Amino acid sequence: MATTASSPAPSTGCYDTTLTTGARKYLKAYGLTPPAVESYENQAKRCLAQLQSKTTPIDKYLYLSGLRNANVHLFYRLAVDHMKKLTPLIYTPVVGEACLKWSQIYLQPEGLYLSFADKGHISSVLHNWPQNHVEITVVTDGSRILGLGDLGINGMGIPVGKLALYSACGGIRPDATLPLTLDLGTSNKAFRDDPLYMGSRRGKVTAEEEAEFLDELMEALVERWPGIVIQYEDFKNPFPSLERYQGKYTMFNDDIQGTGAVILAGIINAVKRNGVAIKDQRAVLMGAGSAAVGVAKQIVQFFIQEGLSEDEARQCFWLVDTKGLVTNDRGDKLADHKTYFSRQDNDGKQYKTLSEVVENVKPTILMGLCTIGGIFDAEILKKMGQWNKHPIIFPLSNPSDNSECNFEDAMKYTDGRVLFASGSPFDSVEFEGKSITPGQGNNMYVFPGIGLGSILSKATTVTQSMIYASATSLSTSLNKQEVSDGWLYPEIGRIRDVSVVVAMGVIRAAQEAGVDREVRIKDMGDEELEKWVRSKMYDPHTETKVIEDEVSGMVGGEQKGMNGEKSHL
Numbered sequence: 001m002a003t004t005a006s007s008p009a010p011s012t013g014c015y016d017t018t019l020t021t022g023a024r025k026y027l028k029a030y031g032l033t034p035p036a037v038e039s040y041e042n043q044a045k046r047c048l049a050q051l052q053s054k055t056t057p058i059d060k061y062l063y064l065s066g067l068r069n070a071n072v073h074l075f076y077r078l079a080v081d082h083m084k085k086l087t088p089l090i091y092t093p094v095v096g097e098a099c100l101k102w103s104q105i106y107l108q109p110e111g112l113y114l115s116f117a118d119k120g121h122i123s124s125v126l127h128n129w130p131q132n133h134v135e136i137t138v139v140t141d142g143s144r145i146l147g148l149g150d151l152g153i154n155g156m157g158i159p160v161g162k163l164a165l166y167s168a169c170g171g172i173r174p175d176a177t178l179p180l181t182l183d184l185g186t187s188n189k190a191f192r193d194d195p196l197y198m199g200s201r202r203g204k205v206t207a208e209e210e211a212e213f214l215d216e217l218m219e220a221l222v223e224r225w226p227g228i229v230i231q232y233e234d235f236k237n238p239f240p241s242l243e244r245y246q247g248k249y250t251m252f253n254d255d256i257q258g259t260g261a262v263i264l265a266g267i268i269n270a271v272k273r274n275g276v277a278i279k280d281q282r283a284v285l286m287g288a289g290s291a292a293v294g295v296a297k298q299i300v301q302f303f304i305q306e307g308l309s310e311d312e313a314r315q316c317f318w319l320v321d322t323k324g325l326v327t328n329d330r331g332d333k334l335a336d337h338k339t340y341f342s343r344q345d346n347d348g349k350q351y352k353t354l355s356e357v358v359e360n361v362k363p364t365i366l367m368g369l370c371t372i373g374g375i376f377d378a379e380i381l382k383k384m385g386q387w388n389k390h391p392i393i394f395p396l397s398n399p400s401d402n403s404e405c406n407f408e409d410a411m412k413y414t415d416g417r418v419l420f421a422s423g424s425p426f427d428s429v430e431f432e433g434k435s436i437t438p439g440q441g442n443n444m445y446v447f448p449g450i451g452l453g454s455i456l457s458k459a460t461t462v463t464q465s466m467i468y469a470s471a472t473s474l475s476t477s478l479n480k481q482e483v484s485d486g487w488l489y490p491e492i493g494r495i496r497d498v499s500v501v502v503a504m505g506v507i508r509a510a511q512e513a514g515v516d517r518e519v520r521i522k523d524m525g526d527e528e529l530e531k532w533v534r535s536k537m538y539d540p541h542t543e544t545k546v547i548e549d550e551v552s553g554m555v556g557g558e559q560k561g562m563n564g565e566k567s568h569l
Contacts, residue, residue, distance in 0.1 A: 013071075013072055013073050013543065013547065014027040014028075014029040014547075015029060015032060015033055015070065015071055016071055016073055016074060016543075016544055016547075017033050017034065017036065017037070017038045017043060018037065018038055018039065018040055018043065018544045019037070019544060019547065019548070020037055020548060021035075021037065022551070023547060023548050023551045026551045026554070027547075027551065040074075040077060040541070043074055043077075044077070044078060044081070047067065047074070047078055048078070048082075050063060051063055051064070057089065057094045057097065058094065058097050058098060058101065058105070060089045060094070061089055061090075061094045061095070061097075061098050062098075062105060062107075064086065064089055064090060065107075065110070065160075066107075068164065069108060069110070072174050072175075072540075073540045073543040073544065074540075075540075076167055076168055076174065076538075076540035077540040077541055079164070079168040079540075080168055080496065080540060080541070083168070083169075083492055083493050083495055084492045084493055087165070087444065087492065088425055090161055090164050090165065090168075091161040091162065091164070091165055091444070092146065092161075092398045092399060092423075092424065092442075093398060093399030093400055093424055093425075095146075095157045095158065095161045096145070096146045096147075096148055096398070096399050098157040098161075099142075099145050099146075099148065099151050099154050099155055099156075099157040099158065100148060100151065100154065101154075102151070102153070102154035102155075102156060102157055102198075103153075103154055103191075103194065103196045103197045103198045103199075104196055106198060110156065110160045110179060111156055111159055111160055111178070111179025111180060111181060112125070112126070112128070112129050112178060112179065112180050112181070113153060113156070113181050113182075113183055114126075114180065114181070114182050114183065114217065115182075115183040115200055116182075116183060116184050116185065116200065116202075116205055116209070116213060117200070119212070119213050119216065120216075122213075122216050122217055122220045123220040123223060123224065126220050126221065126224045127224065129178060129224075131175055131176070131178070133175075133176055133225070134176055134177065134178045134224075134225040134228055135172060135173070135176040135177070135225075135227075135228065135229065135455050136163070136166060136172055136176065136177055136178070136228065136229040136230075136231065136451050136455065137159075137177070137178035137179070137180050137221065137228060137229075137230055137231070138158070138159035138162045138163050138166075138177075138178075138179060138180065138231045138233050139159065139180045139181075139182065139217075139230060139231065139232050139233065140155050140156075140158050140159055140180075140181055140182070140232070140233045140234045140235065141155070141181070141182040141183075141184045141210075141234075141235055141236075142154060142155025142156070142158075142181060142182075142186065142234065143155075143184075143186075143187075143204065143234070143235055143236035144234050144235060144236040145158060145234050146158075146234070146398050146399060146402075147371030147397055147398060147399070147402045149188065150186050150187045150188045150204070150236065151186070151188065151191070152183065152185070152186030152188060152191050152197070152199040153181055153183045153186075153197075153198055153199035154191065154197075154198075154199070155181060155234060156179065156181040158233055158234055159179035159180055159181060159233065160179045162179075162231075162233060162254075162447070163177040163178075163179055165444050165447075165448060166447070166448050166451050166452075167538060168495075169444055169448040169495045169496060169499050170447075170448025170449060170451055170452040170496075170499045170503070170537070171448075171452060171496065171499065171536070171537025171538045171539065172448070172451060172452060172455065172537075172538060173538040174538070178228075182213070182217070183199045183200050184204060184205045184209075184210055184213065185199075185200060185202040185203050185204045185205050186199060186202075186203070186204060187203060187204045207237075207240070211240065211241075211244070214241055214244075214245075218230070218245055218248075218249055218251075222249060227250065227455075227458060228250065229250045229251070229451055229454045229455055229459075229462075230245075230249055230250065230251040231251065231252055231253070231254055231447070231451065232251065232252070232253040232254070232255075233253070233254055233255060234255065235253075235255075237290070238253045238255055238256055238290050239256070239290060239336070239337055241253070242256060242257075246461065246462065247461055248461070249461065250454055250459050250460060250461055250462055251461075251462060252450065252462040252467065253294075254443055254447050255290060255291050255294065256290055256291065256293075256294030257294060257298075257462075257464075257467045258443045258446050258447045258450065258467075259291045259294055259295055259369075259396075259443055260291075260294040260295045260296075260297060260298030260299075260467070260471075261298060261446045261450075261467050261468070261470045261471040261474070262441050262442065262443050262445050262446045262471070262474065263295045263298065263299070263367070263394065263396065263421075263441050264295070264298040264299055264301075264302055264468075264471040264475075265441075265445070265446070265471045265472070265474035265475040265488075265489070266394065266421045266439060266441050266475075266488040266489060267299055267302070267365070267392070267394075268302060268471070268472070268475040269475050269478070269488045269489075270365075270390075270392045270419040270421075270488055271392070273390055273419060273486070274364060274388065274389065274390040274391070274392055274419060275389055275390065276364050276388075278303055278306045278307065278308060279307075279308060279312065280364070281303070281316050281364050281365060282316060282318070282361050282362065282363045282364050282365065283296070283299065283316055283317050283318070283363060283364070283365035283366075283367065284317075284318045284320065284354075284357055284358060284361055284363040284365070284366050284367070285317065285318070285319050285320065285367045285368070285369065286320050286354050286366075286367070286368045286369070286370045286372070286375060286376075286404060287319075287320070287321065287367075287368060287369035287370035287371075287397075288319040288320065288321040288326050288338050288341075289321075289369065289370075290337060291369045291396075292319060292367075292369040292370075293319075293337045293338065293340070293341065295367065295369065295396075296317050296319065296341060297340070298467070298468070298471060299313075299317075300313040300314055300316075300317070301313075301464075301468055302468075302471075303316060314340065314341065315345075317341050318341075318343060318357055318361050318363070319338065319341045319342075320351075320354050320357050320370075321338070321370075323352070324350055324351050324352035324353060324356070324357070325343060325346065325350065325351040325352075325356075325357050326338050326341060326342050326343065327342055327343045327344070327346045327350065328342050328343070328344045329344075329346070329348060330350055354375060354380070355379070355380060358380055358383065358384075359383070362383075362387045363384070363387075364387075364388055364391070364392060365391075365392040365394070366380070366384055366391065366392070366393050366394070367393075367394040367395075367396060368394070368395045368396055368397055368403075368404030368405075369396050369397055369423075370397060370404065371397040371398075371402040372397075372402070372404065373397075373401050373402045373403060373404070374403075374404065374405060375404050375405075376393065376395055376404040376405035376409075376410075377405075378409065378413050381393070381405060381409060381410060381412075381413035381414060382413045382414075384413075384414060384418075385413060385414035385415055385417060385418070388417075389417065390417050390418070390419050391414055391417065391418055391419065392418075392419045393405070393410050393414075393418050393419070393420055394420070394421045394422070394441060395410075395422050395423070396421075396422065396423035396441055397423055397424075398423045398424050399424055400424035400425070400426070402424075403422055403423065403424050403426075406422075406426055407420055407422065407426040407427070407429055407438040408426075408429050411429050411431055411436065416431045416432065416436070419488065420438050420439060420488075421438070421439035421440060421441040421488050421489065422438060422439070422440055422441065423440070423441060423442070424440070425440050425442075426438045426440075437485075437487070439487060439488040439489045440489060440492070441488075441489065442489075442492075444495065445474050445489060445490075445495070445498060445502070446470045446471065446474055446502055448495075448499045448502075449470055449473070449474075449498070449499040449500070449501070449502025449503040449505075449506060450462065450466065450467065450470050450502065450503075450506055452499060452502075452503040452506075452533070452537070453466070453470075453502065453503035453504070453505070453506025453507045453510065454466070454506060454510070456503065456507060456518060456521075456533060456536055457506070457507045457510040457511065457515075457516040457517070457518050457521070458516060458517035458518040459510045459515050459516055459517070460515045460516075460517065461515050463509065463510070463513045463515060465509045465512065465513050466506045466509040466510055466513070466515075468509070469505040469506055469508065469509035470502050470505060470506055472505065473501050473502045473504065473505030473506070474489075474490075474498065474501070474502055476501070477490050477497075477498045477501040477502070478490050479494075496537070500530060500533050500534060500537075503533055504526065504529055504530060504533060507521070507529065507533075
């Protein structure tokens, strides 16, 4: 974001050392940076050397955070050009450590905090956010951060990191994003007793109190920024808010819907290769929380599209939690979200361990969303290889220490025949003289495109058909070489191209559902729509030139704002 003629001080984009002397003087940034006018190549060389000098992941995270706040466009140029290297440092897995230590490493405001004490005047707090044009927000209450539990306000690292990926991967302008953390108390007593913890020192509010707070928040958000896309993240119980708001606001929950979509895309490509008919697929999921149920329901929708009835599709799934196979007659009261997949064909027998369930079901698909590291042990992996020519194994828990198995073991115990995707990144493995690259079912393949497509179509809601379209679009985004190499997901370095494909699918689905309001693109063909989508994406590599051109125009007497026309809305 550039400054304007009336701005009291330059913004971070004005401190870019690639700006000319004339531009710096006009922006009132002259003298605030060293005098040399640099190339981006020089900037990148310096930054990467500084990053390399940091010895721990959290130090690298802090360096990149500082760079983002000091020179926003340079940060995103580096992120775009070094996506595979920097993504783990910007978001998972390192953001998990950052959240655990957030109150210890806090340096400066990076988002907006709303406390339960703000109930009744949330709107006035939102007006303290300096940007008048916000297109998307990521909201969390920190109550279930990754696999780390209730971190309270320390969860702010999640919306900050996630929105950085919306900008880097999806081309949404950084100054049009709002990281938002709700301080609704925390059940984490260690944090409440920690003198450095920066949140309120109270227990978690009740479900009723939370619902009333969220009602006020949603109304205030759309009043402040009409058309804003609202993404919920890392709520311990995400279903009530999704059911309450998804038909009323332009909102979605990435834990449920994004996770389900990205895994569905991998499953679509995997089942094409494992040689088993859809009706004969048997999927065991270790984990029966909101993410697992969201994943399973997305795959059910795919199985229905492929010709199964809903009941036939649902019967392809066996969910396992800490008490064993989820069944109707297990003797405990099931959480509401588990009942859809609860089995009634167990003939009164209860299977209490994953091993017992796997032995009984003999699955073609094994997925993990339980955060129990290594639970897919050698015995289970060997059996998957014995029962299937190409077993589908997706250990999806984050961070990598919580992954149900690693890629090396999956390859080793299935004789290299596994169709693999994980939630956390794993290194390539040498097998029979070839380097095999594992798939990673990372939500970043879909959520930037869902957000971008919703913004560009001016969607009034995010429909299930739009989420499903993000998955099917992702599954078709692999290039010929990636398909030939047997990949389930595209190369992460192509993420911006992938986000274009996903956004186009979301836009078309919004149009078909009649929830779009952007009339200019209704009659565009695919080629024209792709060009239009790309033209609306934030490109950090062109920002310096935009500023230079705008300064030149203003010096020449053209009266236009330094930011020019907004990229999206």
